Amino acid sequence: MTPVLDIRDLGIAFGGLKAVDQVSFQAQRHRITTVIGPNGAGKSTLFNLISGALRPHRGQVMIDGVDMTGAAPERTKAAGLSRSFQITSLFPDLTVAENLRLAAQVLEPAGRAFLPIRRSQRAMAKTDQMLERFQLVHKRDELAGNLSHGDQRRLEIAVCLASEPKILLLDEPTQGMSHGDTADTAKLVRSLTQDVTVLLIEHDIGLVMSLSDHVVVMHQGRKLAEGAPDIVRADPAVQAAYFGHH
Amino acid sequence: MHDRLTQSMRASHLLALLFVLASLGLAAIGAVTGDTFYLRLGTEALIFAGLALSVDLLLGYSGALSLGQALYFGIGAYVSALTLMKVPSFWLAMAAAFAASLLAAIIGGLIANRVRGVYFALITFGLAQVFAKVVYNTRELGASDGMIGIPVIEIGFGPFSVSAGSPVGFFLVVLSIIMGLYALTAYLLDTPFGRVLTALKANEKRVPFLGYSVWRARMAAYVLAGLIAGLSGALYPMLRGFVSPELMFFATSGNAVISVILGGVGTLIGAIYGSVLLVILKSIIGSWTEHHLIVIGALFMVCVMFLPKGLIGFVRPRIEALLMRRPQAGPALAEPARLTPAALKSGSAS
Amino acid sequence: MTAIDYLQFVLAPQVVNGLALGVAVVLVALGLTIIFGMLDVINMSHGEFYAIGAYAALALAAAGVGFWFLLVLVPVLMIPLGMAAERLLIRPVFGSKDRHVTTLLVTFGLGLIVEDVLKIIFGANTQRPPTPIPGASEMFGIILPNYRLFLILVGAAIVLGVAYVVYRTRLGAMVRAAAFDRNMAASLGVPVSLVYAGTFAFGVGLAGLAGVLLAPIYSVFPTMGRDFILLAFTVVIVGGMGSIWGAVVAGLLLTQVQALASLVISPVWTDPIVFGTMVAFLVFRPQGLFGRLGHA
Numbered sequence: 027m028t029p030v031l032d033i034r035d036l037g038i039a040f041g042g043l044k045a046v047d048q049v050s051f052q053a054q055r056h057r058i059t060t061v062i063g064p065n066g067a068g069k070s071t072l073f074n075l076i077s078g079a080l081r082p083h084r085g086q087v088m089i090d091g092v093d094m095t096g097a098a099p100e101r102t103k104a105a106g107l108s109r110s111f112q113i114t115s116l117f118p119d120l121t122v123a124e125n126l127r128l129a130a131q132v133l134e135p136a137g138r139a140f141l142p143i144r145r146s147q148r149a150m151a152k153t154d155q156m157l158e159r160f161q162l163v164h165k166r167d168e169l170a171g172n173l174s175h176g177d178q179r180r181l182e183i184a185v186c187l188a189s190e191p192k193i194l195l196l197d198e199p200t201q202g203m204s205h206g207d208t209a210d211t212a213k214l215v216r217s218l219t220q221d222v223t224v225l226l227i228e229h230d231i232g233l234v235m236s237l238s239d240h241v242v243v244m245h246q247g248r249k250l251a252e253g254a255p256d257i258v259r260a261d262p263a264v265q266a267a268y269f270g271h272h
Numbered sequence: 273m274h275d276r277l278t279q280s281m282r283a284s285h286l287l288a289l290l291f292v293l294a295s296l297g298l299a300a301i302g303a304v305t306g307d308t309f310y311l312r313l314g315t316e317a318l319i320f321a322g323l324a325l326s327v328d329l330l331l332g333y334s335g336a337l338s339l340g341q342a343l344y345f346g347i348g349a350y351v352s353a354l355t356l357m358k359v360p361s362f363w364l365a366m367a368a369a370f371a372a373s374l375l376a377a378i379i380g381g382l383i384a385n386r387v388r389g390v391y392f393a394l395i396t397f398g399l400a401q402v403f404a405k406v407v408y409n410t411r412e413l414g415a416s417d418g419m420i421g422i423p424v425i426e427i428g429f430g431p432f433s434v435s436a437g438s439p440v441g442f443f444l445v446v447l448s449i450i451m452g453l454y455a456l457t458a459y460l461l462d463t464p465f466g467r468v469l470t471a472l473k474a475n476e477k478r479v480p481f482l483g484y485s486v487w488r489a490r491m492a493a494y495v496l497a498g499l500i501a502g503l504s505g506a507l508y509p510m511l512r513g514f515v516s517p518e519l520m521f522f523a524t525s526g527n528a529v530i531s532v533i534l535g536g537v538g539t540l541i542g543a544i545y546g547s548v549l550l551v552i553l554k555s556i557i558g559s560w561t562e563h564h565l566i567v568i569g570a571l572f573m574v575c576v577m578f579l580p581k582g583l584i585g586f587v588r589p590r591i592e593a594l595l596m597r598r599p600q601a602g603p604a605l606a607e608p609a610r611l612t613p614a615a616l617k618s619g620s621a622s
Numbered sequence: 623m624t625a626i627d628y629l630q631f632v633l634a635p636q637v638v639n640g641l642a643l644g645v646a647v648v649l650v651a652l653g654l655t656i657i658f659g660m661l662d663v664i665n666m667s668h669g670e671f672y673a674i675g676a677y678a679a680l681a682l683a684a685a686g687v688g689f690w691f692l693l694v695l696v697p698v699l700m701i702p703l704g705m706a707a708e709r710l711l712i713r714p715v716f717g718s719k720d721r722h723v724t725t726l727l728v729t730f731g732l733g734l735i736v737e738d739v740l741k742i743i744f745g746a747n748t749q750r751p752p753t754p755i756p757g758a759s760e761m762f763g764i765i766l767p768n769y770r771l772f773l774i775l776v777g778a779a780i781v782l783g784v785a786y787v788v789y790r791t792r793l794g795a796m797v798r799a800a801a802f803d804r805n806m807a808a809s810l811g812v813p814v815s816l817v818y819a820g821t822f823a824f825g826v827g828l829a830g831l832a833g834v835l836l837a838p839i840y841s842v843f844p845t846m847g848r849d850f851i852l853l854a855f856t857v858v859i860v861g862g863m864g865s866i867w868g869a870v871v872a873g874l875l876l877t878q879v880q881a882l883a884s885l886v887i888s889p890v891w892t893d894p895i896v897f898g899t900m901v902a903f904l905v906f907r908p909q910g911l912f913g914r915l916g917h918a
Contacts, residue, residue, distance in 0.1 A: 098480060100481075100486075117478065118474065118475070120277075131464045140464075143277075143466075335720075395905070402894050409890040565734045569735035572727075576724060576728050
């Protein structure tokens with residue numbers, strides 16, 4: 027079976043700095059692959075390259091066997107890839123429900139684009155489903171900008187999921203969350219793998235170890251190691267670079 | 273629960289209905305008293321309301337400030353005038369203005385949508401300025417004098433016909449066209465397509481990651497706005513019998529922006545109320561002093577600084593609250609049935 | 623007419639007049655570009671501040687103040703006006719989400735009001751102050767009005783002075799720091815809000831100074847700012863918003879293009895050419911010649 031996401035020799039440089047350099051790995055279907063690494067290792071840049079926010083200088087991004095290298099975000103989205111942002115990026119002036127429906131709208135056939143919104147029944151149903159799944163039902167008519175940080179982070183994931191993607195890129199979903207919220211989110215992310223393949227950036231090492239099926243370690247733009255969580259943890263190079271001596 | 277955007281649009285529709293009723297009432301009074309002046313003034317206000325509507329579509333929904341929307345208004349007016357002087361047909365003039373402003377807005381959109389924010393404002397301003405100056409210098413288009421002597425036409429609707437020279441008749445024609453444009457815009461904004469436009473204003477950076485092309489959405493909004501401005505402009509020579517390059521100047525674009533700010537950005541109906549308010553202000557203040565700009569400028573600044581949603585933004589939430597409290601008492605223009613989540617689910621299952 | 627005659631009596635005076643206009647435009651554009659570069663504000667009322675400067679000069683001259691003293695007095699009087707405008711109008715909306723558009727709209731409204739106020743106080747008629755330096759000089763066989771020569775020299779001195787203050791003094795460094803990163807500057811002890819108000823007032827003062835200098839050439843009327851500001855905006859865009867040298871180069875280049883175009887093609891086509899240049903720059907090089915597009 028072809029891997030759902032296949033990254034081959036990906037690279038980009040800003041000025042002389044190789045932010046991402048010769049990175050290759052694969053994400054297997056319905057698994058959680060986590061990218062870890064110290065700040066500045068190039069994790070978010072990697073996400074930008076995969077999702078089309080940046081165009082790589084070299085290498086390839088294959089989504090479900092199709093070459094999507096350098097495709098615009100709306101095209102990688104159409105190919106089944108959905109991403110969240112490290113710094114929450116919602117539509118703050120729109121309601122929670124509207125945020126979700128905007129994302130779910132892509133499920134509708136193109137012909138519905140010019141029919142009244144209430145005819146987009148699949149998107150509406152999806153919205154309700156997401157509200158329930160993410161426990162946001164009682165907040166549906168609040169403006170996304172007025173939600174608490176934790177709710178915003180959850181909505182961010184829900185928005186990504188509302189379009190029924192094949193691959194979900196989550197950039198530090200637990201960033202700034204309380205301990206309890208982090209645990210809930212971990213459970214949530216685990217439950218997502220029924221439907222999607224998850225590629226995660228995460229800093230909480232405990233979480234990474236318990237949650238991931240596969241770990242990719244980045245350091246100074248390069249891939250340092252990859253493998254099952256416990257194997258990666260035991261790797262001396264990883265020990266030195268990452269788990270090091272803080 | 274009902275969708276919030278649909279809800280506020282319904283409040284706008286109620287205000288639109290009020291507007292139409294008030295206009296019909298005034299038209300009736302005008303007809304009875306045999307007035308010409310006020311009906312003509314009202315017609316002109318409505319025509320410029322169409323221009324303001326197009327500015328609000330851009331500013332209030334896709335979040336782009338156009339300082340040169342008069343360009344398309346002027347193109348509509350000139351093309352309509354040129355057509356009418358050859359063939360005095362209302363529908364042909366409207367069709368020609370439609371085609372010309374469509375073409376112009378596509379070209380203009382390709383240029384203006386390369387930049388955003390304040391650069392977009394300046395480029396639309398520059399485009400209009402270039403074009404206005406070219407028209408100003410083109411003898412075939414009457415240069416600085418514009419073109420006069422556009423014939424008074426008969427507007428045929430099947431078996432009926434209305435003369436553009438009839439103050440009441442033409443007022444009603446313009447009222448229905450402008451409100452038709454309003455209804456069309458409001459309808460489009462309440463579709464999935466329209467919701468992508470509102471997303472542009474809310475957070476443009478996120479839009480491509482939801483799977484929508486920002487460029488296409490911006491182009492669509494721009495072209496639609498250009499068409500609305502062009503069709504409104506096409507009515508102008510029918511009313512006044514002339515066109516002049518002033519129609520494309522910054523003052524015209526600026527007035528449309530003022531109307532939108534006074535009426536309420538992002539409310540659609542606010543643009544129409546704002547235009548009428550501007551005309552009323554100008555004629556009331558103008559009747560005792562020629563210095564109406566001070567009052568309009570001050571009101572404008574107060575709105576920008578303290579009432580960012582303008583007059584309608586101030587009124588509308590109250591109406592929304594009213595509509596929420598009595599959900600069945602929706603305005604005639606609103607949708608037939610309210611869908612509950614349960615209904616939705618069963619609907620999607622079937 | 624021989625080629626030499628054409629050069630001497632047609633082309634050269636046109637070039638020098640274009641240069642005088644260029645200096646004039648640069649003076650107006652300078653304030654505009656500083657306000658944009660430092661505060662990120664498109665000051666739509668800049669043309670009206672220019673008009674205020676011209677009217678103030680007119681009124682004070684009528685009261686017996688000499689031209690040389692006006693060159694100092696008017697800009698100084700404009701400073702509190704600029705400070706007040708920044709405090710009362712710009713600052714309250716400075717934190718709004720769409721700051722660019724909001725400040726643009728507020729200053730647009732201010733412009734409308736000022737224009738009408740000027741009309742009320744001074745009337746709608748065009749007035750023309752006497753030329754402070756009458757006469758003409760002959761240089762290389764070309765006859766040039768003295769005041770235009772004076773304007774070119776003074777303009778150059780002002781531009782150099784402003785550039786010196788912005789780029790070479792501690793004050794300028796503080797202003798640039800505040801423009802670059804407001805919070806960082808504040809933490810370094812820069813009185814950011816005073817710097818913002820001061821910068822706006824400085825730009826306004828420059829507009830006023832331009833008003834004093836240009837009144838004897840271009841006359842004084844309430845909408846004088848409106849016509850001139852379009853050219854100044856073009857200069858700021860072509861030069862690169864926020865760039866002082868950009869404004870200078872673009873101002874001089876564009877006015878030469880204008881001067882030569884009016885000679886070679888026709889005066890009526892200079893406006894479309896100039897605005898067309900502006901549009902072309904916005905499309906193909908929105909950062910302008912020396913631009914700093916996207917700077918914070």
